[in-house]
Amino acid sequence: MEKILVTGGAGFIGSNLVDKLVQKDCEVYVVDDLSMGKRSNLPRSEHVHFFQRSIIDFDFMEKLLVREQFEYIFLMAAVASVADTVVHPYSTHRVNQDADVFLLEVIRKNNLKPKKVLFTSSAAVYGDDPQLPKGEMSRINPLSPYAIDKYATERFVINYGKLYGINTVATRFFNVYGPKQNPKSPYSGVLSIIADCLSSGSPFNVFGDGEQTRDFVYIDDVVAALMLLIRSENTNGYVYNVATGISTDLNEVISIFEKVSEKKLTVVHKDPRKGDIKYSVADVTRLSNLGYEAMVPITVGLRRYWNFL
Numbered sequence: 648m649e650k651i652l653v654t655g656g657a658g659f660i661g662s663n664l665v666d667k668l669v670q671k672d673c674e675v676y677v678v679d680d681l682s683m684g685k686r687s688n689l690p691r692s693e694h695v696h697f698f699q700r701s702i703i704d705f706d707f708m709e710k711l712l713v714r715e716q717f718e719y720i721f722l723m724a725a726v727a728s729v730a731d732t733v734v735h736p737y738s739t740h741r742v743n744q745d746a747d748v749f750l751l752e753v754i755r756k757n758n759l760k761p762k763k764v765l766f767t768s769s770a771a772v773y774g775d776d777p778q779l780p781k782g783e784m785s786r787i788n789p790l791s792p793y794a795i796d797k798y799a800t801e802r803f804v805i806n807y808g809k810l811y812g813i814n815t816v817a818t819r820f821f822n823v824y825g826p827k828q829n830p831k832s833p834y835s836g837v838l839s840i841i842a843d844c845l846s847s848g849s850p851f852n853v854f855g856d857g858e859q860t861r862d863f864v865y866i867d868d869v870v871a872a873l874m875l876l877i878r879s880e881n882t883n884g885y886v887y888n889v890a891t892g893i894s895t896d897l898n899e900v901i902s903i904f905e906k907v908s909e910k911k912l913t914v915v916h917k918d919p920r921k922g923d924i925k926y927s928v929a930d931v932t933r934l935s936n937l938g939y940e941a942m943v944p945i946t947v948g949l950r951r952y953w954n955f956l
């Protein structure tokens with residue numbers, strides 16, 4: 648049985664990944680401080696070993712890595728709220744960067760040999776550069792402490808790989824959505840908010856004309872991409888956009904949601920918000936070259952998400 652570590656494994660993406668790993672008969676170790684995640688997100692299984700600890704508990708993390716000698720390591724724990732990182736830039740930096748660099752250092756110093764270390768970065772690293780679609784070679788412009796830490800950690804992960812012979816890969820997720828999503832997530836928060844407003848009948852604020860776009864990717868497609876990326880040798884030392892390559896604007900999202908819920912949303916138009924990124928869509932050629940294809944169109948994904956809620 649393969650031993651796998653998932654930090655942040657009780658969160659939205661992590662727990663969906665853990666479900667898949669358990670189905671694949673892996674022995675899964677989850678470290679999560681439950682600051683955002685929930686214990687109940689994790690499957691009840693004797694093959695899931697849960698530790699309610701912070702990844703900045705360096706002593707604990709070092710002992711765990713040395714003792715368990717994981718075959719695969721997913722570095723997913725993070726303060727995933729950009730707004731929180733703006734309010735607490737240093738304490739979030741310790742989680743979003745220091746803790747992961749420390750783990751790389753543990754691997755290096757102890758000469759551990761994981762088959763792959765995967766770090767989850769974000770499309771936030773591209774910032775507000777207007778060039779579209781965003782390819783992995785597009786200009787980087789991290790604007791928040793969150794994005795700066797994500798970008799810097801990507802570089803640490805990739806270059807620890809190159810300098811010290813550790814197999815590493817990083818992903819830049821676009822807007823991931825689906826069951827177990829944290830309603831406070833800044834990425835797909837808009838979907839939760841729309842769903843809430845539809846259920847409660849309260850009005851939904853659209854800032855600007857509603858033509859702002861995002862590349863929404865359904866959680867099952869993300870988990871499939873993660874499995875592909877850790878299994879493939881060719882991915883060592885590379886960063887991959889994880890998205891669909893399709894942009895959907897807010898007006899379209901609202902209309903799909905209205906169809907699946909069979910309810911009418913009360914929309915209130917407000918002025919555009921300063922600092923909001925208007926358009927976003929990924930170039931997913933690099934991931935597609937590995938044989939990846941997003942399977943869940945937004946019409947299907949939103950229906951599944953609504954039914955889950």
Ligand SMILES: NC(=O)c1ccc[n+]([C@@H]2O[C@H](COP(=O)([O-])OP(=O)(O)OC[C@H]3O[C@@H](n4cnc5c(N)ncnc54)[C@H](O)[C@@H]3O)[C@@H](O)[C@H]2O)c1
Pocket residue numbers: 654655656657658659660661678679680681682683684685700701702703722723724725726727742767768769770819820821822823824829832834835
């Ligand atoms: N959801 C998205 O669309 C998206 C987009 C880009 C990047 N990401 C990245 O993907 C990863 C997973 O995101 P998510 O959407 O599942 O978010 P999430 O908040 O649901 O999951 C993150 C998990 O990390 C845990 N965590 C936070 N600080 C910790 C600490 N100090 N020690 C241990 N655990 C800690 C939280 O409790 C939570 O369970 C994060 O690294 C996030 O930055 C997500």
